[in-house]
Amino acid sequence: MDIRFLEAGTEAAGDGAPMVVARIVDQDALPADLEPVLGEAARASRFTGKPGQLFEGFVTRDGAVVRVVLLGAGESDAKDRDLALEKAGAALSARFLAAGVEGVQLDLRGPALSAEGAARVLLGARLRAWRMDAYRTTQKPEQKRTLMRIAVSGAPAGTEAVWQREAAVAEGVEFTRELVTEPANILFPESFVARCEARFAGTGVAMRVLDEPAMRELGMGALLGVAQGSVRPPRLLALEWNGGGDAARPTVFIGKGVTFDTGGISLKPPAGMEDMKWDMGGAGAVAGAMLALAGRKAKAHVVGICGLVENMPDGNAQRPGDVVTSMSGQTIEVINTDAEGRLVLCDALTWAQRVWSPARIVDLATLTGAIIATLAMEYAGIFSNDDPLADALASAGEATGEKLWRLPMGAAYDKQLDSGIADMKNVGGRYGGSITAAQFLQRFIDKGQAWAHLDIAGTVWADKPGATWDKGATGYGVRLLDRFVRDTLEG
Ligand code: BES
Numbered sequence: 001m002d003i004r005f006l007e008a009g010t011e012a013a014g015d016g017a018p019m020v021v022a023r024i025v026d027q028d029a030l031p032a033d034l035e036p037v038l039g040e041a042a043r044a045s046r047f048t049g050k051p052g053q054l055f056e057g058f059v060t061r062d063g064a065v066v067r068v069v070l071l072g073a074g075e076s077d078a079k080d081r082d083l084a085l086e087k088a089g090a091a092l093s094a095r096f097l098a099a100g101v102e103g104v105q106l107d108l109r110g111p112a113l114s115a116e117g118a119a120r121v122l123l124g125a126r127l128r129a130w131r132m133d134a135y136r137t138t139q140k141p142e143q144k145r146t147l148m149r150i151a152v153s154g155a156p157a158g159t160e161a162v163w164q165r166e167a168a169v170a171e172g173v174e175f176t177r178e179l180v181t182e183p184a185n186i187l188f189p190e191s192f193v194a195r196c197e198a199r200f201a202g203t204g205v206a207m208r209v210l211d212e213p214a215m216r217e218l219g220m221g222a223l224l225g226v227a228q229g230s231v232r233p234p235r236l237l238a239l240e241w242n243g244g245g246d247a248a249r250p251t252v253f254i255g256k257g258v259t260f261d262t263g264g265i266s267l268k269p270p271a272g273m274e275d276m277k278w279d280m281g282g283a284g285a286v287a288g289a290m291l292a293l294a295g296r297k298a299k300a301h302v303v304g305i306c307g308l309v310e311n312m313p314d315g316n317a318q319r320p321g322d323v324v325t326s327m328s329g330q331t332i333e334v335i336n337t338d339a340e341g342r343l344v345l346c347d348a349l350t351w352a353q354r355v356w357s358p359a360r361i362v363d364l365a366t367l368t369g370a371i372i373a374t375l376a377m378e379y380a381g382i383f384s385n386d387d388p389l390a391d392a393l394a395s396a397g398e399a400t401g402e403k404l405w406r407l408p409m410g411a412a413y414d415k416q417l418d419s420g421i422a423d424m425k426n427v428g429g430r431y432g433g434s435i436t437a438a439q440f441l442q443r444f445i446d447k448g449q450a451w452a453h454l455d456i457a458g459t460v461w462a463d464k465p466g467a468t469w470d471k472g473a474t475g476y477g478v479r480l481l482d483r484f485v486r487d488t489l490e491g
């Protein structure tokens with residue numbers, strides 16, 4: 001989506017169709033300069049300006065037909081005002097994305113918007129307009145995307161500068177959505193890395209890639225055990241952005257990048273297995289967040305690590321009962337080959353701590369179905385050994401709408417992982433599956449290492465449209481991590 005700021009006094013050029021002009025409307029506060037007939041029509045259709053509500057009507061202005069769109073932004077003093085403004089922008093895109101109009105004008109005069117607030121309207125509009133049509137060749141004209149341009153007028157002073165920053169975040173979210181949406185025959189460990197190589201060229205991000213021999217050398221038996229059933233070789237990818245700050249000890253983000261999860265020999269049932277193309281959503285979020293940070297030249301030192309494997313059940317696949325040795329030296333009895341994410345992450349965690357001595361680690365993973373049973377799509381789960389870190393992440397979640405809910409950890413849960421033959425099993429008992437998964441990861445965290453684990457299995461993919469996304473990949477995690485960096489490392 002091309003978002004452009006108009007000089008004061010100019011109007012967007014039409015494309016033949018009636019010009020579309022959108023306005024932001026606070027709750028019960030129709031614009032004072034609105035034509036009375038539009039005001040009446042809006043009231044008659046019970047438009048009150050609730051967040052995301054949309055009204056549309058036609059008037060003649062100077063002899064030309066103008067299509068006027070009112071976008072509800074809710075109460076001006078609402079606690080979640082910024083999210084309501086995003087919804088207003090998103091409503092515009094959702095309405096016109098395939099409505100036959102190529103460009104709309106967004107007139108931000110009226111409600112008292114800050115530059116920050118105005119940029120949130122634009123962010124909502126841009127994010128909601130993303131969709132992937134790469135594999136559609138037979139769309140009917142009325143299904144095709146038409147909206148490509150938003151011309152912004154009447155924005156408060158300073159909006160363009162704030163938008164520059166938010167546009168970098170949008171780039172990151174869109175990159176994540178692209179990675180998450182791609183099917184597993186297209187996106188696998190090597191092609192994930194290749195896409196990052198193309199995307200990060202010229203951004204100032206340094207890339208480091210470990211191939212299978214390099215991982216074997218380092219003793220990453222847990223990650224390699226998962227990968228051994230696939231013909232597609234694994235990769236461990238590190239993306240480093242050093243924009244200043246506490247340069248000696250970076251913040252490290254780690255993402256689960258299982259490019260397809262069949263379950264392995266502990267095979268998943270067929271129904272819904274196609275969803276497991278997005279089992280790389282954690283790695284996708286990490287890559288997108290790194291793109292956002294580099295794009296807006298964040299003043300922070302951050303390393304993003306993606307653990308990339310495909311979990312398949314071939315003749316060389318690992319078996320339930322196999323014992324593998326992780327890079328940390330701890331041995332793991334693989335009871336269930338479908339609990340593979342933790343096996344990938346544990347070696348990535350050890351590698352991160354050995355190479356970077358991180359100030360803090362945040363991992364993101366579509367780790368358990370149990371987190372979906374617990375929190376549905378509303379919140380991702382957060383587990384942490386560090387209260388300030390957990391609180392900072394939760395605040396970043398509230399500010400961006402990518403919400404987190406903290407769940408407990410403790411010795412009683414950890415005990416469930418004890419094994420009769422090795423240092424631990426890779427699964428716990430029947431209950432508390434998200435917690436025992438977190439306990440497993442914690443066994444690979446060095447003493448004193450600040451760490452948080454985000455179980456994002458419920459938030460990566462949406463089966464219906466949401467605030468700033470269509471159904472499909474949400475891009476969850478990018479805005480959360482970007483905001484965390486802003487408020488905690490740059491603040
Ligand atoms: N990738 C899945 C978790 C998942 C399930 C993500 C549904 C998104 C939607 C993970 O690898 C997995 O299979 N977890 C198992 C763990 C179990 C075997 C202990 C699960 O949640 O069932």
Ligand code: MN
Pocket residue numbers: 261263337338339340341
């Ligand atoms: Mn699995």
Ligand code: ZN
Pocket residue numbers: 258261279338340341366367
């Ligand atoms: Zn998985």
